[in-house]
Amino acid sequence: MDYHELLKSLAEKTDSKIVLLVSDGIGGLPQKPGGLTELETAKTPNLDALAKIGVQGLSTPILPGITPGSGPGHLGLFGYDPLKFIIGRGALEASGIGFEMKETDIAIRCNFCTTDVAGNITDRRAGRIPSDESAKVVKKLKVIKIPGVEIFVEPVKEHRFVVVFRAEGLGDAVADTDPQKTGVPVLAPIPHEGCAASKKTAEIAKEFHKQAVAILKDEPKANNHTMRGFARKPNMPSYEELYCLKAACIAVYPMYKGLASFAGMSLLGNAATLEEEIDVLEKEWNNYDFFFVHWKYTDSRGEDGNFDAKVAMVEELDKVVPRIKKLIDSTPGSALVVTGDHSTPATMASHSFHPVPTLIVSDLARTDEQEHYGEKYALFGGLGQFEAQYIMSLALAHSGKLGKFGA
Amino acid sequence: MDYHELLKSLAEKTDSKIVLLVSDGIGGLPQKPGGLTELETAKTPNLDALAKIGVQGLSTPILPGITPGSGPGHLGLFGYDPLKFIIGRGALEASGIGFEMKETDIAIRCNFCTTDVAGNITDRRAGRIPSDESAKVVKKLKVIKIPGVEIFVEPVKEHRFVVVFRAEGLGDAVADTDPQKTGVPVLAPIPHEGCAASKKTAEIAKEFHKQAVAILKDEPKANNHTMRGFARKPNMPSYEELYCLKAACIAVYPMYKGLASFAGMSLLGNAATLEEEIDVLEKEWNNYDFFFVHWKYTDSRGEDGNFDAKVAMVEELDKVVPRIKKLIDSTPGSALVVTGDHSTPATMASHSFHPVPTLIVSDLARTDEQEHYGEKYALFGGLGQFEAQYIMSLALAHSGKLGKFGA
Numbered sequence: 001m002d003y004h005e006l007l008k009s010l011a012e013k014t015d016s017k018i019v020l021l022v023s024d025g026i027g028g029l030p031q032k033p034g035g036l037t038e039l040e041t042a043k044t045p046n047l048d049a050l051a052k053i054g055v056q057g058l059s060t061p062i063l064p065g066i067t068p069g070s071g072p073g074h075l076g077l078f079g080y081d082p083l084k085f086i087i088g089r090g091a092l093e094a095s096g097i098g099f100e101m102k103e104t105d106i107a108i109r110c111n112f113c114t115t116d117v118a119g120n121i122t123d124r125r126a127g128r129i130p131s132d133e134s135a136k137v138v139k140k141l142k143v144i145k146i147p148g149v150e151i152f153v154e155p156v157k158e159h160r161f162v163v164v165f166r167a168e169g170l171g172d173a174v175a176d177t178d179p180q181k182t183g184v185p186v187l188a189p190i191p192h193e194g195c196a197a198s199k200k201t202a203e204i205a206k207e208f209h210k211q212a213v214a215i216l217k218d219e220p221k222a223n224n225h226t227m228r229g230f231a232r233k234p235n236m237p238s239y240e241e242l243y244c245l246k247a248a249c250i251a252v253y254p255m256y257k258g259l260a261s262f263a264g265m266s267l268l269g270n271a272a273t274l275e276e277e278i279d280v281l282e283k284e285w286n287n288y289d290f291f292f293v294h295w296k297y298t299d300s301r302g303e304d305g306n307f308d309a310k311v312a313m314v315e316e317l318d319k320v321v322p323r324i325k326k327l328i329d330s331t332p333g334s335a336l337v338v339t340g341d342h343s344t345p346a347t348m349a350s351h352s353f354h355p356v357p358t359l360i361v362s363d364l365a366r367t368d369e370q371e372h373y374g375e376k377y378a379l380f381g382g383l384g385q386f387e388a389q390y391i392m393s394l395a396l397a398h399s400g401k402l403g404k405f406g407a
Numbered sequence: 408m409d410y411h412e413l414l415k416s417l418a419e420k421t422d423s424k425i426v427l428l429v430s431d432g433i434g435g436l437p438q439k440p441g442g443l444t445e446l447e448t449a450k451t452p453n454l455d456a457l458a459k460i461g462v463q464g465l466s467t468p469i470l471p472g473i474t475p476g477s478g479p480g481h482l483g484l485f486g487y488d489p490l491k492f493i494i495g496r497g498a499l500e501a502s503g504i505g506f507e508m509k510e511t512d513i514a515i516r517c518n519f520c521t522t523d524v525a526g527n528i529t530d531r532r533a534g535r536i537p538s539d540e541s542a543k544v545v546k547k548l549k550v551i552k553i554p555g556v557e558i559f560v561e562p563v564k565e566h567r568f569v570v571v572f573r574a575e576g577l578g579d580a581v582a583d584t585d586p587q588k589t590g591v592p593v594l595a596p597i598p599h600e601g602c603a604a605s606k607k608t609a610e611i612a613k614e615f616h617k618q619a620v621a622i623l624k625d626e627p628k629a630n631n632h633t634m635r636g637f638a639r640k641p642n643m644p645s646y647e648e649l650y651c652l653k654a655a656c657i658a659v660y661p662m663y664k665g666l667a668s669f670a671g672m673s674l675l676g677n678a679a680t681l682e683e684e685i686d687v688l689e690k691e692w693n694n695y696d697f698f699f700v701h702w703k704y705t706d707s708r709g710e711d712g713n714f715d716a717k718v719a720m721v722e723e724l725d726k727v728v729p730r731i732k733k734l735i736d737s738t739p740g741s742a743l744v745v746t747g748d749h750s751t752p753a754t755m756a757s758h759s760f761h762p763v764p765t766l767i768v769s770d771l772a773r774t775d776e777q778e779h780y781g782e783k784y785a786l787f788g789g790l791g792q793f794e795a796q797y798i799m800s801l802a803l804a805h806s807g808k809l810g811k812f813g814a
Binding site: 029030033034037058062063064065066067068069070071072073082083084086087089092093348350351352353354355375376379380384385 | 410417459460772776789790791792793799800801802803809810813814
């Protein structure tokens, strides 16, 4: 019996609620050995109040030493083993722009590139063509027609765009056409040997590329394109199926909405700020069992390498905590989880492998002695160190939603 | 996707270095409840200085409660799941004397024994015949010839020697010929039913034993021998393949060199002392990405049951730490790991199952509050408690050698 089978067999419908509050990249590093991290530096009276009545620990997103991207990072938080449920690059990119994939779709991440008269690549990213220019070029590609296939072409950012082929019987085992170097032509899309479904996809991709090159021939920079990460929608059991949860996502950025939709969560509202996200949470409180609330900017400022700005984003988060706590208190037996999908230390200006402080507030928490929320407190917290995928079983348990295993 | 597949997909070549400093059996026990362990007793100003700027934790060699031999202990440290990669006793013994096995070889651990006129064993270890006497007897066995097989016979220590058969198509599923008791004859080598390759090995073994008994008939003690642990060279992916690392081993004892060679490490120098090992490290610093440096005597004195002598061996280790630290500092982004393959408490005079204090020094370490290196400090260190096989992913991560998993 694996983790999912176990949870499926134990999950019970109750009136209690779960809020999974994800502060993206919240874990960090001190600026010098023995110093304070961003989270430890921030003034967080409301999170600290939760630490006093809750239990915390350090969650490892994937495995010790492994730095996750946003995809695997969130899958772990949602209770999916990120080494088992792999989201193909094309599907992740499609989810990132909020494109709703169907089971039979094949999504491909494409890059505009520049080729010379001989057809050899001179710039793999078409001079990082600005997003507004790129969007206009993408629009031109929307006229491409291939019999028997519904085709979607959507801009992403700068030189990147997404192509989705919708038809029955398409495979995703097709090699990238990006040769990863200049001075050579764009590669042909080669299907995995012996896979008829992928051969069909490769033929469609070839025809798409042929028509695209004809349309793009007079573009000064984006006169060609590569295709990478041919992928289906990931085949994941839903929150309803796994945990008996009617689940919802409240996020600003499309990628996180896409990831949540793979888990079968409803995408709520159209919030642009954290305050607005909490407005949606309040409004929808009675309509769902589980809410994934995503706060992006702790990660963004970490990625910028701006320690103080990340501290400020933690303090922003702290301000909305009382509103969430009030909701939790309004529904007996509910649980609040505060965590991140990974660390993003400002000193590294990137995602990192360091474990993430994770805090659970619930009447059922075995409280520890920690009075603040942060890395050095979490190290001595009651949850110990554990794999992030167990956050879901802990959340379900702390909201009284799991029956006893065995008699 | 498993651990090795994951690391393989993420490993990147960089200029940074990793030093894995293994103090064999370094973990210990206090002499009375509440006392200090050997490591905690030792004066280790240099290791303590590392503890202040690094992060430590307790690694479990195999699983909680499991005491490893040197083979599985080191495999874990090298990042191989010791429950998946099993080194047969014959191959381990061959590696222990520095014998370089080929893929097709079958190695066998042999014991001289004494039999009476009726052919029944009277002493399973031939009176623990001294090594110099034993080596002379082993030499006599070198004349044994079997058509189509290259045969190697090498002394080990006292009554123990190694036999290696080199030929195509040999299997290793052959039962031991040691009956594990006296008063009965040496058993025939029985192959696993239905395995033609192992039948071939058994026939060669039978012929070897027949010729050996004829040669040994006038020996006063070593007039017969048993054969145990028929084994091939373990089939392990190399460090280059798994981690993109050009790896080297600096060790004094043959067994550790053998274990390292199974992982594809180059065996460097011919050091006889710890200072000489560090000389080799300095000399070869620019030629490799990864160095496994082995210090034997913490284990040896633990096995002797000599608490104070083990303390002294820890202090010996501490003395060379500044030389290693200087090298680490000379190459930006490098990481030093200090650990052991298992504990060897002097109070037990044997290997034990207790977790091992493990310390990582790197610019990327999330420093903890520990100011000393030792069991009771590691317990509250930032790495928590973890399986020893993750030391490799942590080492790679702390030296910036792992890319991001997923986007």
